[in-house]
Amino acid sequence: xxQLVESGGGLVQAGGSQRLSCAxxxxxxxxxxxxxxxxxxxxEREFVAAxxxxxxxxxxxxxxxxxxxxxxxxxxxxxxxQMNSLKPEDTAVYYCAADSGGGYYxxxxxxxxxxxxxxxxxxxxx
Numbered sequence: 001x002x003q004l005v006e007s008g009g010g011l012v013q014a015g016g017s018q019r020l021s022c023a024x025x026x027x028x029x030x031x032x033x034x035x036x037x038x039x040x041x042x043x044e045r046e047f048v049a050a051x052x053x054x055x056x057x058x059x060x061x062x063x064x065x066x067x068x069x070x071x072x073x074x075x076x077x078x079x080x081x082q083m084n085s086l087k088p089e090d091t092a093v094y095y096c097a098a099d100s101g102g103g104y105y106x107x108x109x110x111x112x113x114x115x116x117x118x119x120x121x122x123x124x125x126x
Contacts, residue, residue, distance in 0.1 A: 002024055002100065004025075005117055006094065007020070008020040009122045013125050014086060014125065015085060016124075017083060019080060019082050020036070020120060021080055022036075022078060022080075024096075026077070030077075032100055033110075034050065035097045035098075035099070037113075038094045046061065047061050048064055049064065051071065055074075059110060061109070062108060063089075079096060088125070090122065091123050091124045093121050095117055098115040
């Protein structure tokens, strides 16, 4: 079982930056693809970014490409999401997710995450 705990959410002004962290339990973290998803009020949850086990391959939603950066530190069992040039439409609950095997990226989203955190709220004010 993997437990994921997000932190770093809060209120930020448009144009500002925020960094989210996700601390994972379990000795096999370094073998998992990790990702971030978000859910805005009244909308479905959507893919934001993912990073493979080595950190060498990353995937991004078109809406955040060039503004957000996903990274990981396997020694600390932590994955990060650096968010720059934030917009009000980035306001959402951000969820950390893990793929222990079998997941894949296709058509601009990632399928097969099987562990989820409880989320952290990011609010971007205009």
